Amino acid sequence: MKHQPVEGFSKLSKEGKIEWLVNEYLNGDEKAIQTLKQYWNDDADLQKLHDEFSENTISNFYMPFGLAPNFLINDELYTIPMAVEESSVVAAASKAAKFWLDRGGFKTTVISTTKLGHVHFMYEGDVEKLRNAFEATIKAKLIEETNDITKNMRARNGGILNLELIDKTADLENYFQIKGSFETVDSMGANFINSCLEQFAKTLKNEIDADATFSTEEKDSLQIVMCILSNFTPDCIVRAEVSCPVEQLAEGNVSAEEFVEKFSRAVRIAEIEPYRATTHNKGIMNGIDSVVIATGNDFRAVEACAHSYAAKDGQYSSLTHCEVKDGIFRFWIDLPTALGTIGGLTSLHPIVKLALGILGKPSAGELMGIVAVAGLAQNFAALRSLVTTGIQKGHMKMHLMNILNQLEATEDEKKYFVNFFKDKTVTHHFVIEEFCKLRGVKSVEEIKKD
Structure with a gap:
């Protein structure tokens, strides 16, 4: 069936949108409407509140909202809320938290909270004349003419930190930037930064037009391309770390020294090998994104920033690092991330408000630390498994319930399989095989026929 364009879709009621969807794409399936x-x-x-978070909403998409307890962070005990659908993420984070609970816990340090935005523009005139005018008058005028925008932020000890004229003509002919550095305190600050940048662009154009030292041709050549904050925030960064004497790291039959050697080697491989670093960092982001989503922040911006930072030295590399010095093992992450605890969903979404309450209503800086800790814990748990028992044993046991739900197993059957796999490695094939034996059938297809 060939689909047709739709006019005025956004003006349809929610029921109207669903009716159109089902008739146009789902062959009139009434079960889809019920779902x-x-x-x-x-x-x-x-429901109205949720509908208004986005556009053209027809339903809600739920994710599990879980808790990872026993996180000792800067000598204070936290239970971290995590919104994630992937098996084993919450369990792995909780296991790492418990491991470090008796070894001093996690320490965090907010290194910087500076955020960035740019006015991108083209200019074909005298570069030295532009530079002199910027330093002599334009820079001060940019700040002056955003005073109304920055007033409330300045009252909270935030605002514009610095403005620079950046010459990018070596990369693209006639391309310049006004680079703004901002402090947005406990808000993520996107709307604030973008409002400032748009005013900067207007002021820049007006000041050049009013300056008699610029020729008509130079004035006409100044063209604003765009005004937008950057989600790459290498100067908005937090460090989370754990450390303990090497002898406290013995793992089952593996000695402390052997464990540290294997663990350090695994980190080093992620530092030098992009193929491994990508999966290594993806695991870190499992923990980070879970907390970012639960607290109503923009996980896509956090992801983009983290991966840009991982490639800042010219090759994609690990976000975490470790060392052994004077008998002390140390494992840490430097995470660039711009988060907010006021504004956006943080004051609207009931579960987000609850999540921030669970964390003690943290400041943006405190939340940065908690998020970094979640990523570090996730990475420690993954590497610990990889260099000892292997990753699949624990991961597939958590995935077992997903397989059983796909097979529509009964509660008694689920209990049977949880007990059955207590001392066995879970694989999809093994579960299917044993399930068919239990049901007395040769294949899953026979079950589906019933």
């Missing part, structure tokens, strides 16, 4: 509606909130006001 979408069963995820609506019974509370009409709450």
Whole structure:
């Protein structure tokens, strides 16, 4: 069936959008309508709130909201809320938290909270004249003409930290930037930064137009391309770390020295090998994104920033590092991330407000530390498994329930399999094989026929 474009889709009611979707793409499937509606909130006001978070909403997409307890961070005990659908993420983080609970816990340090934005523009005139005008008058005028925008932020000890004229003509002909550095305190600050940048662009154009030292041709050549914050925030960075004497790291039949040697080697491989670093960092982001989502922050911006930072030296590399010095093992992450605890969803989404309450209503800096700790814990747990028992044993045991749910196993069957795999390695094939034996059938297809 060939689909047709739709006009005025956004003006349809929610029911109208669903009806169009089902008729146009799902062959009139009534079950699809039931599926979408069963995820609506019974509370009409709450559902209206969710509908207004985005556009063209027809239902809600739920993710598990879990808790990872026993995180000792800067000598204070936390339970970290995590929103994630991947098996074993919460379990791995919790296991790492418990491991470090008696070894001093996690320490965090906010190194810097500076965020960046740029006015991108083209200019074909005298570069030295532009540079002199920027330093002599334009820079001060940019700050002056954003005073109304920055007033409330300045009252909270934030605002514009610095403005620079950046010459990028070596990379692209006639290309310049006004680079703004900002402090946005406990808000993520995107709207604030973008508002400032758009005013900078207007002021820049007006000041050049009013300056008699610029020729008509030079004035006409100044063209604003765009004004936008950067999600790469290498100067908005937090460090999270753990450390303990090497002898405290014995792992089952593996001596402390052997464990540290294997662990350090695994980190080093991720530092030098991009293929491994990508998977290594993806695991780190499992922990980070889970907390970012649970606290109503933009996980896509956090992801983009982290991966840009991982490649800042010209080759994609590990976000975590370790060392042994004077008999002390140390493992850490430097994470660039811009987060907010006020504004956006943080004051609107009921679960987000609850998550921030669980964390003690942290400042943006405190949340940065908690998020970094979650990533470090996730990475420690993964590497610990990789260099000892292997990653699949623990991961597949957590994945077991997903396989059983796909097979529509009964509660008694689930209990049987949890017990059955207590001392065995879970694989998809093994579960299917044993499930068919239990049901007395030769294949899953026979079960589906029933």
